[in-house]
Amino acid sequence: MKDYILEQLSELTSIPSPSGYTQRITDHVLEKLRDLGFQPERSNKGNVTVTLGGSQDPLVLSAHLDTLGAMVRTIKDNGRLKPTTIGGHQWDTCDGENCTVHTRDGRTYTGVVLNTEPSAHVADKKQEKLEGNMEILLDENVCSDKEVKQLGICNGDFIAMEPRTVVTESGYIKSRFLDDKLSAAILLGLAKAVQTGEITLSRKVTLMFTVYEEVGHGASCLPSDTKDVISVDMGCVGDDLECTERMVSICAKDSFGPYDYALTTRLIELAKEHELDYAVDIYPRYSSDADAALKSGYDVRHGLIGPGVYASHNYERSHTDGMMNTYYLLKAFVAQ
Template sequence: MKQGIDQAYVTAFLEQLLQIPSPSGYCHEIMQVIEREAKKLGLGMSYMNKGGGLITVPGANPNRVTGLSAHVDTLGAMVRSIKQSGMLRLTAVGGYMMNSIENEYCKVHTRDGHVYEGTILTTKPSVHVYPEARELKRDELAMEVRLDEVVRSADDVAKLGIGVGDFISFDPRVQVMGNGFIKSRHLDDKAGVAAIFGLLELLARTATQPANTLMVLISTYEEVGHGAAYLPPQIDELLAVDMGAMGDDLTCTEHDVSICAKDSSGPYDFHMTSKLIELAKREGLKYAVDIYPQYGSDASAALRGGSDIRAALIGPGVHASHGMERTHIEAIVGTAALLAAYVQEPAQTINPSL
């Protein structure tokens, strides 16, 4: 099935998604793009109250529903306060190191629809002026946004319509390279969304019906921990698609499909995970099985939210997660291919006594 995934389609759609600002809680624009893309594939999308989307693909067995999830929300920030100097103090949206956004270009999105450019700096941004600039601890208190507007006071900022609680998005700095590497902020988890749409495009193009009905959840609050905390009750199992981490004693690379056996929410379903490993071998995919103790997913949120489901987690390997990330198109296409193999498998009969 790997050969059936349209790599050019996946790459182009991923690049489009990466360019759209979508920090957690500010995903209305990108969800409209998701909805339009689903319609191009002949699929409708309904909205959940939190702003996430549900796309349903009828299966040969309508009595069994397999959920797939990925999230379009990303790391970002909000305006915490406006300083008398005209600088903006920020508060983080999602978990990242403050030094990872130092000197990054950003955008401030106001409640009335205006967008202003700026740069994230420390409060002591010049070694020519501040002898402690190098040793300054990078935390929220030490970071601020310099607006690319003539502002010399808090009143000047207020006149622009910028206020406390406005969203701040980071310049993704997208680069799609000729050798297959893709480097950008927010591959977590827009690469996973692109992989799911690679599957949906394949099903539409080949008029293939999945074995079970598919319900695809595109969530908008994963980075703050509750993306899929609620699942439609008809979902029997959830396969979350999110980035695979790299480093330390992990074996995943940027070319691999990550199969996560356990994360901060505990072990994933034995039978689902075993089937995914079996299918990755059968399809000849590059894959790695790893443990992510500092990691949570939409599946984690669903389980903690009380959903009576089986759950598993896969995704493309991503280097430097929550920083300047990089992956390879091979890992994204491989993830889509593993999804294609999985959704064509009939429902497993599980013996709870095993």
């Protein structure tokens, strides 16, 4: 299963999907689920849902396919692009990063993100890496806004950063957008395990792959019979947190408030019973799809778990151990 999940991760990270530009990746996930013999559906807003089987006590497991990114705010007189942020994108982590501009008529152009004066041999002092000081240099011979527009590039076109996905021999997974394509890949692994008979479901289980989580309203619409929703997202790694990249993280509270007591307690009990490497942590600057569901008024119990991911909203790092600990905890929860 580990190799299968890593294969899905590589395919997912290779498909650009900033919030609002997710048609290609949802097409991909729909095809993967159909190949496994399921009947997924895409909602009006673009979320992919699929019921794996089971009956009673309907559970939704949610992971998001959308990522951070940017959009062309305006085309500058010198032919460079001024960007605007999508989601909690941090420009200081993208200085020097390769990127791709996607036009509304289907064309793509590569470029690089740079500070407006990046050269140490020219500038006395570098500018702060804030949105207003960043620009996209196209890999095209353009020197004016007119020449850029002739390429078909317009304000409102999406800009996606290069993911640079790498898995080391020691098991470390390095990539942009492990938040949340790593957990989306884990859910595809869960679907495969159900399809092959490795998992027999003890309750009705629906997977939801959302497309607007990074901007706050991914899982704002759930199946009407949902009893529990668990957001399978990244687990935080950092100062004042116990989780490492090799663990599954169980979140007790985030910026929206505490997660359901009984549901969170059950996840902790299962992690202990199955001798999984886990941590229980509080995420002070975090919001999830499960939060979005509650904000939308759903009367559901909610939880949040995920593999430990270091350097969130940056070039992120996790580990296959954390990935598999998350998979095994989900497996135990749906087959209990």
